[in-house]
Amino acid sequence: MRALIVDDERLARKELMSLLSNHDNVEVIGEALNVDDAKEKIEQQQPDVIFLDIQMPEKTGFDLLEELDHVPLVVFITAYDEFAIQAFQVNALDYLLKPIEPERLAETLKKLEKKLEEMKNEKEEVESSPDKLTLNDQVFVKDGDRCWFVKLASVRLFESDGNYIKVYFDNNKPMIHKSLNALDERLDEKSFFRASRKHIINLSWVESIEPWFNGGLVVTLKGGDRIEVSRRQAARFKDLMSL
Amino acid sequence: MDKNKLYWFLQITGWLAYALVSLFFASLTRGVTPILIGAYLSLATFYFLSTHVLRFIIKSKGWFDFPIEKLLIHIFIAISVLSVINTGVQMLIKIIFDIFDASEELAIGVLLANVIGNYIFYTLWSMIYFLYYFLSNYNSTLKYQAKINEIKLIQLRNQLNPHFIFNALNSVRALVDEDPRKAKSAITQLSNILRYALIVDKHKTIPFGEELNTVKDYLELETIRFEERLKVVYEIEDAAYQYRIPPMMLQTIVENAIKHGISNLMKGGIILIKCNIGILEDLYIWVKNSGQLREKKENSSKVGGHGISNTIERLKLIYNDRASFKIFNHGEEFVVTEIKIPKQSSNLE
Numbered sequence: 001m002r003a004l005i006v007d008d009e010r011l012a013r014k015e016l017m018s019l020l021s022n023h024d025n026v027e028v029i030g031e032a033l034n035v036d037d038a039k040e041k042i043e044q045q046q047p048d049v050i051f052l053d054i055q056m057p058e059k060t061g062f063d064l065l066e067e068l069d070h071v072p073l074v075v076f077i078t079a080y081d082e083f084a085i086q087a088f089q090v091n092a093l094d095y096l097l098k099p100i101e102p103e104r105l106a107e108t109l110k111k112l113e114k115k116l117e118e119m120k121n122e123k124e125e126v127e128s129s130p131d132k133l134t135l136n137d138q139v140f141v142k143d144g145d146r147c148w149f150v151k152l153a154s155v156r157l158f159e160s161d162g163n164y165i166k167v168y169f170d171n172n173k174p175m176i177h178k179s180l181n182a183l184d185e186r187l188d189e190k191s192f193f194r195a196s197r198k199h200i201i202n203l204s205w206v207e208s209i210e211p212w213f214n215g216g217l218v219v220t221l222k223g224g225d226r227i228e229v230s231r232r233q234a235a236r237f238k239d240l241m242s243l
Numbered sequence: 244m245d246k247n248k249l250y251w252f253l254q255i256t257g258w259l260a261y262a263l264v265s266l267f268f269a270s271l272t273r274g275v276t277p278i279l280i281g282a283y284l285s286l287a288t289f290y291f292l293s294t295h296v297l298r299f300i301i302k303s304k305g306w307f308d309f310p311i312e313k314l315l316i317h318i319f320i321a322i323s324v325l326s327v328i329n330t331g332v333q334m335l336i337k338i339i340f341d342i343f344d345a346s347e348e349l350a351i352g353v354l355l356a357n358v359i360g361n362y363i364f365y366t367l368w369s370m371i372y373f374l375y376y377f378l379s380n381y382n383s384t385l386k387y388q389a390k391i392n393e394i395k396l397i398q399l400r401n402q403l404n405p406h407f408i409f410n411a412l413n414s415v416r417a418l419v420d421e422d423p424r425k426a427k428s429a430i431t432q433l434s435n436i437l438r439y440a441l442i443v444d445k446h447k448t449i450p451f452g453e454e455l456n457t458v459k460d461y462l463e464l465e466t467i468r469f470e471e472r473l474k475v476v477y478e479i480e481d482a483a484y485q486y487r488i489p490p491m492m493l494q495t496i497v498e499n500a501i502k503h504g505i506s507n508l509m510k511g512g513i514i515l516i517k518c519n520i521g522i523l524e525d526l527y528i529w530v531k532n533s534g535q536l537r538e539k540k541e542n543s544s545k546v547g548g549h550g551i552s553n554t555i556e557r558l559k560l561i562y563n564d565r566a567s568f569k570i571f572n573h574g575e576e577f578v579v580t581e582i583k584i585p586k587q588s589s590n591l592e
Contacts, residue, residue: 008509009410009468015417034509057509079409098413 001116004045005031006038006061007053007077012098016051016077019105025113035059039067049073049112051096062147065140066176069186070133071149073115074140075108132188135204141167143174152191156205156221158183160198168225193237195219196230209241246379250298253371254291261364262287282340289332293325294368307376318369326361333357402440402491404498407465408433414468429467432460443490447561451486451518451526454493455479461494462514465501472511473501483518486526488584489557495550496530496580504534504578512576526584534578536570558582 003026007013013031020026029045032038034056042050050072054061065071076095094108122136133139135153142148150169157168160180166173184194195201205221212218217229217237229237262283269279300321301307306314337343347353411433418426439457443449462475497514505512512533521527551570558566565585573579 009414010470011414011417011421011468012410014421015413018417018420055506057507079413080405098409099416100413 001025001048001112002027002029002045004029004038004041004047004050004072006035006050006056006064007031008033008056009053012053012077016100019100019102022102023106023109026109035061035064035067038064042068042072046070047072048116049075051075051077054078062140062142065147066142068140071138071140073112074149075112133186134188135191135202139167139176141174141176143172146174148172148174152187152202153204156202156223157225157227158192158200193233193240195227195233195237199227201227203240206241254295257368258287258291258294261290278340278342282336282342285336285339286333289329289336290364293329294365297321297325297365297369298372301372307380318373322362322365322369325365326358329361329365330354330357333361402444403437404440406502407461407498408437410468411464414464418467425467429464432464435460436464440491446490448487449490450484451488452484454488454490458494458497458516461497465505469505469511472508473505474511474513476513476515478515478517478519480519482520483526485587486584487587488526488528489561492554492557492582493528493530495554496582499550500530500532500534500578500580504532508533521583524586526586528582528584530580531573531577533576535575536572536578554582 003020005013005016005028007016017028017031020028029047030041032041035058038050038052041047052061052064052074054076055078061076065074077098077100078095079098094111096104096108119136133152136151138149138151139155140147141150148169150167155167155169158180159166159168159173161175163177163179164175165178165180165183166175180194180198180200184192184200187200191203192200193203201219201221205223206219207222208220210218210220212228215231215234217234219227219229221227265286266275266279266283269283273279306317309317334343334348337348411429415426415429415433418429436457439453459477462473466473466475493516497516500514505514513531514533515529515531517529517531519527551568555568558568562585567581567583569579569581571579
């Protein structure tokens, strides 16, 4: 697997490098000193996994994840920050504490390998344009003190709210700072549908469809959310859903 | 229910129940008469009053603080006296209600039985009273101890600054390969700091030099971690070493300078520690570091503000108003923290 190390301290990077050099299945493709540096390197080199220090000057590791469109697998690294670890509740692939225990790192790498294998299989099942976000991709969402990695397959609805988008999954609806138009362009149109100016729905969550006024439609999602599809989009929607 | 209410509730219902139960048994042989009711209610009232007086004595004379033998003897005497008085009162009640039969009541056997009967009731009362007191007291002592321990633990953890320690250890691990000699001295510095943090709370003030040595060890370790991003400059007047200062105070200020200043800056910055003696022979400690004080957000004020208010409070406790603490922005790139320590009075060891 191809890995990128993100840490502002040279010795910390060096230490992790030397620990990783004992493992043949990891290739460290680069090091980043801060969030901006990391963002550039991730977009250019598309690593499979990033080892990410949480506390860095000016922007934290969480900020980096929020700025990324396409989040690779992430292993958090921190010296001591119970809050950061607590905050990270759902789907954390793993985190490591400094100084890193070699055995603990080996376990983490095993997990990573397994996860990468799974993702490869899923990719083969669903072929799609490489730039778009598919159901198998995950996004990082932070709302106040809580953070999640969310698989797009479990997101049933995006709702625009001012300059933010509410992301509906499970019982949560945290906000991300993005415009719905920008998000719409990034999403795979086979899986996600722009229902109206305010909503993007996940097609695999659609439970029933009813006609509505003026030739519009109302879609009921699993879980009970009812979303109106504007007249303009209704025709496209019918096309998409019919044989 | 609070303790006082509970006492009154038990006291009233308890003795009322005593009256009713006695009345019930008496009525089996003699039937219920107004005289009987009046007599037993009067007796219960006397029990009620006499135990209340006993409680008053226990509380006002501080019997709870007695060692257990002394307490038992006191209770024994008190109960005995009450039992005898109670026997007398019983006779009085009978005379009042005109059911007193001198030939029967004054027989030695009957008198003794009465005293022993009363004795049993007073003993019961005392057992319940003291048992409740000791149980609830034991409970709250445990809670109090747990709270104290928790506070001490938090204090210790703050003093040890775990974020710093683990980062330092991580750097040292990398240093072992790169520069073993530096790694060795880093380990010594780290143990100096740990030892210092563990022993200092025993003293109100310590010699300035001791605190400064720890600060130097600390900053050298942080320099290993931040490398070229941290520059440290000392400007210490010789006279400063004759002063005593509160332990961990300068250390805390410098830690904050790193935490809120240097570690948030991509390019890093400098820390300048300057100590000189003022005209009135006060010691001025100046810590100037790169960074800016920002308007506190609601959630961050807890962390940042706590250290500062703690320092101000400590200075006030030790020196009254003769010491001072200031923190302010110095231009747009620096923050200055200034402490004024008055010339020593010798009793502050």
